Structure formats: C-alpha cells, structure tokens
Amino acid sequence: MSAKPVILVVDDEKNTREGLARALRSDYTVMEAENGLRALEWLETHHADVVLSDLRMPGMDGMTLLTRLLSRDPRPILILLTAYGSIETAVEAMKRGAYDFLAKPVNLDRLELLLERALAEGRLGEENRRLKAQLEEKYGFENIIGASPAMQEVFDIIRQVAPTRTTVLIQGESGTGKELVARALHQCSPRAPGPFIPVHCAALAPTLLESELFGHEKGAFTGATERRRGRFELADGGTLFLDEISEIDASLQVKILRVLEERQFERVGGTQPVNVDVRLVAATNRDLKQMVADGSFREDLFYRLYVVNLALPPLRDRDGDIVLLAQHYLQALAAEHGRAVSGFTPEAMEALSAHAWPGNVRELRNVIERMVVLSNGGKLTVRDLPQTLRTRSGQPDMTSRAGRRLRDAERHMIEEALGRHKGNRTQAAADLGISRRTLHRKLNEYGLRETRET
Ligand SMILES: Nc1ncnc2c1ncn2[C@@H]1O[C@H](COP(=O)(O)OP(=O)(O)OP(=O)(O)O)[C@@H](O)[C@H]1O
Ligand SMILES: [Mg+2]
Known part of the structure; x- marks a missing residue:
C-alpha cells in the first residue's frame, strides 16, 4: 500500500477534530467535517476508508449519517465517538452496521488499534466486493435485497450452484425468502428459458399430491376422466420447486427418491415409465436432519436433497x-x-x-x-x-463477532466511567445514561464485582 488510508473526522467541536487530526496525521490522510451533512457532501466527490464520527451534532447526527452511509458503495467503515450517556445509541448504531464505538475523551492508543484492525478487515472484504459488483446490482441479487455478510454468502452459493443440475435444499425460517431464492436459482441457470414449477407440498392430501406430482392415467381413480400430466412432467427442461418438503408422507418420499435416482417415474395408474429432465429445488422451514434422526424423514432422500444445503439466515x-x-x-x-x-x-x-x-x-x-x-x-x-414494535424487545446478539466487539467496548466504557467516579456506581450509572440496576447487572455479567460499592 502506497497511499495512506483516508479518514474523515466528523465532529462539531473544532478542538476534537483538530486533536484527532494531529494524532492521526502521521499514518493517515485526515479530513474534517463539522456535521453529517458536510460529511456526506464531501463524500459525494471524495473517498474515505474510515468515517470517524461524533454521535450528537447539530445539522445531521451520527446515527442519520450511519443510515445514509449504509447505501453507499463502497461503504466506508464507520466508527462512532460517543459522549457518556449515549451508550444505548451506540449499541443501536452497532446493530445497524457501525463498525465500533469509542467513548470520549478518545483514548488514542485504543483508536489506533481499532483503525488498524478495521482497515485490515475492510481490505479483505474489498477484493470480494469488487468481483461481486460486476455481477449484481447494488445491494441485491435477482430481486433479493441483502448487503449483510450473511446474505452475501447466500448469493455466492446461488452463483456457484445455479449453473449446475445439482439438487438444492433451502432451509430457513418462515418468511426468509426461500421461494425467492428458488426462483433465483432457476433464473440464473441455463434452464431459465424452461418452466419453473412450484409445488406446495403441505397444501394437498397425500393421494392428491401424488397425482399432482406424477400425473395420472385415465381411469386411475374415481374422477380421473382423462390422462393428466403431473408437475414433474410440466417441469421438464426446467426447475421443480418442492416447497415444505418435510410434509410429504413416507410413500411419496420413496417415489421422489426414485425420480432423483432414475430420472423416471410412472403416472398414477400407469405402467409406462416417463422420462424427465428436471432440476429439483426443495425448501423447508423445519430441521430436516432432526426429522431424519426422529425417523420421520427418509435418510436416503435427505442426502439426495442435501447435496447443496442453502441455509437462509433469519432477518x-x-x-x-x-x-x-x-x-x-x-x-x-x-x-x-x-x-x-x-x-x-x-x-x-x-x-x-x-x-x-x-x-x-x-x-x-x-x-x-x-x-x-x-x-x-x-x-x-x-x-x-404497530404496538408490538413500540416496546423495546431487541437485545443485541452478544454471540456474533459484532456482539463481542460491542461487549468489549461496553465493558471498557463501564470501567472508564467507574474510574472517573472513583468506583461510585450511582454517579457512573448516571454518567453512562443507564439505571443503577442495569449497571449492577452489567457488572455481574462482566465479572466486575470487585469494584468498591459506594
Ligand atoms: N432478501 C429479500 N429481499 C426482498 N424481498 C424479500 C427478501 N426475502 C424475502 N422477501 C419477500 O418476503 C416475502 C416472503 O418471501 P418467501 O415467500 O420467499 O419466504 P419463504 O421463506 O418461502 O417463507 P415461508 O416459509 O413462509 O413459505 C416475499 O414477498 C418475498 O418477495
Ligand atoms: Mg415459501
């Protein structure tokens, strides 16, 4: 790397800006802006690797700046500087995509470590992003919106397996976009000109489902007044999407396994084998592996479907x-x-x-x-x-990488606040903008109990 990384310092206090600029100047190119709006203006025509922003500023605050930065490509790394009392907001900011936050007054050693780490992580991601950018619209893929690393991984898998004939099993909670992904797999495949045929396996009784899938011959059962082609035949040359695959009964499981293995089947009431060229994509919101363990889903079929496992993360x-x-x-x-x-x-x-x-x-x-x-x-x-969203429910997920960073930063802020107030918890809690009870809970959580109680 020849050019120095560019850091944009956003703070309404001139002293803070200049202090940071002085401290960072030897390793970075430092630019300054006095609020979020000015920062965005500058970013219209310039590039910054890192935006180091205060939370509370007149004009446009750090939170709004964060929201605007999220839609930028490439997206600078955002580190927030928070005064005591804005810990909750800082937590929110991290959940929304800020890289980290630091308490003011800024500890310069900590800041420098943080910058090094952030830039190293950013560089790794950059290569991937550049390649991806050629293939997709800004933050989506085939109508699937997702800029998160978790969704970028999903897009990678789609891109890799779509061109093949491989069976794909899509697993994910209800509403995570399983059907959308199934359609994307079809659209990005050489079969795209062919049909995409969805079947909702839970919607039909087993016998109906069987004739729906495989079709039937005239007279196969009461009401079968003429021969009918099933979904497997209709999907010939295209993709068959079996949604809620966990809901098919044991005898149908055997029949589907056979189509996958032999690529042929008979219509209900028929004896002539029908040959089809179908790519199968299946989806479920249940834990199919667990169902295999319970004996409610055939293991051999599971492994036929599981060739590629595409797990959609919850939102x-x-x-x-x-x-x-x-x-x-x-x-x-x-x-x-x-x-x-x-x-x-x-x-x-x-x-x-x-x-x-x-x-x-x-x-x-x-x-x-x-x-x-x-x-x-x-x-x-x-x-x-809606009422359910007005009460706060979301605790940050402390098991993710961002969550761990958040824990570290929070713990650090608490230690600093206690230090400032010589262990006085009431004052430290007030300073942090949290209740004394919350502080007490967090001290226990972080094993900081030895601090003097005053
Ligand atoms: N990443 C996404 N971007 C844009 N729209 C999405 C995304 N994921 C899901 N949707 C939309 O959300 C709705 C639910 O998606 P979909 O029907 O694919 O979910 P599902 O996983 O099949 O749910 P279920 O298990 O309940 O059938 C649809 O309107 C879909 O277009
Ligand atoms: Mg669905």
Missing part, C-alpha cells in the same frame, strides 16, 4: 439489511398505494432495527405496508408503528 442476523429492506419496501409500497410517504424518522428506523422479526422479511413487508397505508404522508414515525 435478525442480517446486519444492516433491515434498514435496506425497510427503505426498499417503503418506496415500493408508497408508489403502489399512491402515498406521499418520504421516509422514516431515525427513532422509527431504530425501532424497526431493534425488532426481532420472527416472521422475517414477510413480517417486515407487512408492517411497512400497514404503516404506509395508514399514514397521512410525510415521514413515518414511531407512532405509526
């Missing part, structure tokens, strides 16, 4: 995607319903980001549609949110 594990999806759906649905809704207030977006979304993307879409339809225009606020 709550997709860092930053809630913001992207919310903005996408707001625009699309406002246009669809003819509403002049222009965006979300930062608080509303914060509440959306904090929600656990058990119904995943489908739930998010429904919530936004409801908000758009009921809104009187302008920005959607916390008051437009």
Whole structure:
C-alpha cells in the first residue's frame, strides 16, 4: 500500500477534530467535517476508508449519517465517538452496521488499534466486493435485497450452484425468502428459458399430491376422466420447486427418491415409465436432519436433497439489511398505494432495527405496508408503528463477532466511567445514561464485582 488510508473526522467541536487530526496525521490522510451533512457532501466527490464520527451534532447526527452511509458503495467503515450517556445509541448504531464505538475523551492508543484492525478487515472484504459488483446490482441479487455478510454468502452459493443440475435444499425460517431464492436459482441457470414449477407440498392430501406430482392415467381413480400430466412432467427442461418438503408422507418420499435416482417415474395408474429432465429445488422451514434422526424423514432422500444445503439466515442476523429492506419496501409500497410517504424518522428506523422479526422479511413487508397505508404522508414515525414494535424487545446478539466487539467496548466504557467516579456506581450509572440496576447487572455479567460499592 502506497497511499495512506483516508479518514474523515466528523465532529462539531473544532478542538476534537483538530486533536484527532494531529494524532492521526502521521499514518493517515485526515479530513474534517463539522456535521453529517458536510460529511456526506464531501463524500459525494471524495473517498474515505474510515468515517470517524461524533454521535450528537447539530445539522445531521451520527446515527442519520450511519443510515445514509449504509447505501453507499463502497461503504466506508464507520466508527462512532460517543459522549457518556449515549451508550444505548451506540449499541443501536452497532446493530445497524457501525463498525465500533469509542467513548470520549478518545483514548488514542485504543483508536489506533481499532483503525488498524478495521482497515485490515475492510481490505479483505474489498477484493470480494469488487468481483461481486460486476455481477449484481447494488445491494441485491435477482430481486433479493441483502448487503449483510450473511446474505452475501447466500448469493455466492446461488452463483456457484445455479449453473449446475445439482439438487438444492433451502432451509430457513418462515418468511426468509426461500421461494425467492428458488426462483433465483432457476433464473440464473441455463434452464431459465424452461418452466419453473412450484409445488406446495403441505397444501394437498397425500393421494392428491401424488397425482399432482406424477400425473395420472385415465381411469386411475374415481374422477380421473382423462390422462393428466403431473408437475414433474410440466417441469421438464426446467426447475421443480418442492416447497415444505418435510410434509410429504413416507410413500411419496420413496417415489421422489426414485425420480432423483432414475430420472423416471410412472403416472398414477400407469405402467409406462416417463422420462424427465428436471432440476429439483426443495425448501423447508423445519430441521430436516432432526426429522431424519426422529425417523420421520427418509435418510436416503435427505442426502439426495442435501447435496447443496442453502441455509437462509433469519432477518435478525442480517446486519444492516433491515434498514435496506425497510427503505426498499417503503418506496415500493408508497408508489403502489399512491402515498406521499418520504421516509422514516431515525427513532422509527431504530425501532424497526431493534425488532426481532420472527416472521422475517414477510413480517417486515407487512408492517411497512400497514404503516404506509395508514399514514397521512410525510415521514413515518414511531407512532405509526404497530404496538408490538413500540416496546423495546431487541437485545443485541452478544454471540456474533459484532456482539463481542460491542461487549468489549461496553465493558471498557463501564470501567472508564467507574474510574472517573472513583468506583461510585450511582454517579457512573448516571454518567453512562443507564439505571443503577442495569449497571449492577452489567457488572455481574462482566465479572466486575470487585469494584468498591459506594
Ligand atoms: N432478501 C429479500 N429481499 C426482498 N424481498 C424479500 C427478501 N426475502 C424475502 N422477501 C419477500 O418476503 C416475502 C416472503 O418471501 P418467501 O415467500 O420467499 O419466504 P419463504 O421463506 O418461502 O417463507 P415461508 O416459509 O413462509 O413459505 C416475499 O414477498 C418475498 O418477495
Ligand atoms: Mg415459501
């Protein structure tokens, strides 16, 4: 690396900006902006590797800046500087895609370590991103929106397996986009000109499902007044999507296994084998491996399907995607319903980001549609949110990498606050902007109990 990495320092206090600039100048090219708006203006025409921003500033605050930066490509690494009292906001910011946060006054050693690590991680990701950018639109792939590392991995797998004939098993909670991914696998394959035939296995009784899949001969059963082609035949040359595959009964499991192995089958009531060229994609929201262990799903069929396992992460594990999806759906649905809704207030977006979304993307879409339809225009606020989202539920996930970083930073802030107040917990808690009870809980959690109680 020849050129120095560029750091944009965003803070309304001139002293802070200049102090940081002085400290970092030897290793970095340091630029300054006095609020989020100025930072964005500068970024229109320049590149920054890292944006080091204060949270509270007049003009545009750090949280809004973060939201705007998320849609930029390439996206600079954002590190937030927080005054005491904004720990909760800093936590939120990390959940929404900030890299890390540091308490003010900034410990320069810590800052330098953080910058080194952030830039090293960023460089690794950059190579991949450049290659991907040629293949896809900004933050999506075949209509699938996702900038999170978790979804980027999914896109990688789709890209790798789509051109092949391999069977793919898509697993994921309800509403995570299994059908969307199945369609993308078809669209990105040489079979794209052929048919995509979905079958919802749970919707039909077993005998009906059998004739739906394999078709039947005239007179095969009462009501079979003529020969009918099944979905396997209809999917010839294309892709057959078996949704909710866990719901098919044992005898059908055997028949599907046979088609996969021999590429042929007989229609119900028929004796002539029918040959088909079908690519099979299956989906389930259940733990199929567990079902094999329980004996409710055939092991041999499982392994036939499991050739490629595509696990779709729940929405709550997709860092930053809630913001992207919310903005996408707001625009699309406002246009669809003819509403002049222009965006979300930062608080509303914060509440959306904090929600656990058990119904995943489908739930998010429904919530936004409801908000758009009921809104009187302008920005959607916390008051437009359904009741369940107005109460805070989302605790940050402390097991992820971001979660661990968050824990470290939080622990550090607590130690510093206690140091500043010579172990006085009441004052430290007030300083951190959390209740004394919360502080007490966190001290236990981090094993910081030995601190003097005053
Ligand atoms: N990443 C995404 N980007 C944009 N839209 C998405 C995304 N994921 C899901 N959706 C949308 O969310 C809705 C639910 O997706 P889909 O039907 O594919 O989920 P599913 O996993 O099949 O759910 P279920 O298990 O309940 O059948 C659809 O409207 C789909 O278009
Ligand atoms: Mg589905």
